Amino acid sequence: MSSIALVGNPNTGKTSLFNTLTSSYEYVGNWAGVTVEKKVGSLKNGAGKLIDLPGIYSLHPLSRDEGVAAQYLIEESPEALINIVDASQLERNLLLTLQLLEYGKPTLLGLNMIDVAKARGIHVNAEILQAHLGITVLPLVARTGKGTGQVLSILEKSSAIPPVTFKLFYGEVVEEAISSIIKELQHTPGLPTLRWVALQLLEQNPVILQFLKTRVDTSRLLTICAACQSELQIKKLALTLPQWIRSTRMDYIRSLCDAALDTTAQKPHNLTERLDSLLTHRFLGLPLFIVFMYALFKTTFDWVGGPLSDLVDGLISGPISDGTVSMLQYLGASNFTHALIVDGIIGGVGGVLVFVPQIFILFLIISFLEDSGYMARVCLLMDSTMERMGLNGKAFIPFIIGFGCNVPAIMAARSIEQPKDRMLTTLLMPLMSCSARLPVYLLFAAVFFPERQATAVLSMYVMGIVFALILCKVFSKYLFKNESSIFIIELPPYRLPQIKTLSRSTWEKGKGFLRKAGTIILAGSVIIWLMSYAGPGGFDVAMDNSFLAKFGGMIAPLLEPLGFGTWQAGSTLVPGFLAKEVVVSTMNIIYHAPDSAGLESQISQVFTPLSSISFMAFILLYIPCLATVGVIKKETASWKWTFFSMGYSVVLAYSVSLIIFQGGKLLGWS
Structure with missing residues (x-):
């Protein structure tokens, strides 16, 4: 089966096209750096596999995700390439196009976002591009699917994509160096087009150099590169060798754009510029x-989400619970089975499902802000603040993704160019309030702050961001002293998100929560219920004599100074390491709450407003969940940093909760 690589600049619509051509769904957002690893899917027509590579500006990688694309092209050999370019930013996009043409594989150029270009008064002549580059050029609107049928028909036979004949002349000095490198490599197996390898070596591409070191003695190759650089200096050209190659390409691109672009109708100030004058x-x-x-928070928790959650709660505690009880009685189920299903499964899992409407509404609004292009502007706004703390504004996008789940957010940090910024973002990501913590906030906010639920929940999100910035400053000063930071971000055009895109994006974010409800939370609820049902004295014991009570009692003394030193509170924290959602399901089981109102009543008798704030802060800050710990280990490739992230978060959680509770008591709060 043939493999076809999908390559292009960030935010040019590659993943949208990938989803359309393969009938799959990968995360799509209106900012650069959404795809951070290669995705593989099968084409609808069965013609082969399509590989969606991370967005890159050139084949010289600046970040880990760009390195994925460069490494794929040198280590694997796709039969063809689809290069997606933004028709409204053609000059910038064509730099990568020339590098891909030099790669030598049959290439199809997808001229995407022609609707955006037209709205800006830019007309691109596809025929002229096709004539100059010698490849097939297809106008596309990947978001709506326009032109994708033609792409599929061409891909039915990879031979339908004509071979590349494009060759750019770089001057006698560079061409002599290219020829010398080709002679050195001509008997080396496993290499793509030798001219492309030579050019990448002359451009000092670290991925290509590392690859060649495993196959040939590179000393001779490096000598050729150095000699070429010396020749340029002798000719008194004030450019390095990579700069000369880039300058040659840009000169060609400008002449090509002069021929293929008609900008006479271009508007001086488009909608994006007018909105940016206010929003940035x-x-x-x-x-x-x-x-x-x-x-966003008022809509999620007060105006819309709250009433919907009440409806779900009534459904679970009413018809579902009552119907299950009646069915079990009809079947003559034992007391054990009855208690397991009603108290353990429905009580545990149902107590978490109550919050599903609010979680989906939150994801819907965040997806709207992402796809509109506004989130990239927020990074720009936050850059000065984050720079003072030791990070750059680009790290704010993973932080926002972390509001959904910390795992993909940590993976999104791959798009950050600097190793220091990438590591800091990975270590601080667990401080972002993921959706798993949200049920805990909603439960306590409904009990103790019913008139200010949105403000109470928002304060937890703000607290996480504030501590992330403070620790960023500390870690930058003491752990990454001599490492610099740069900020490069592309501001995409504003656009009105499509209903289809919004719904799919919201579902993809929210289904992870539902999947946990059917797996981890279900399993955790059953285990917690069994621990509450059994004890040293046997089965069906009083809750205070259960294994769960004994276990929680060992932890309770440590939590006493924090305001929640009960075995019930202690019993929720350890299973919360598996998934933070299990905290609420554990409480439902412990307190035998038939519905959310019953649980809220029990909570109000055990906690106070002050201790509830302390508990929410502890849940926010203490040890990341198991899945997050796993991805931290994967991304840092270090147990040292993994244990460090777990250790500092526990110390931080205990310290902050201690200050909140003890400080509040000194001030006379209750």
């Missing part, structure tokens, strides 16, 4: 973002 304003931009976030 030096003084108004950040306050507007805070207003948007507050409105």
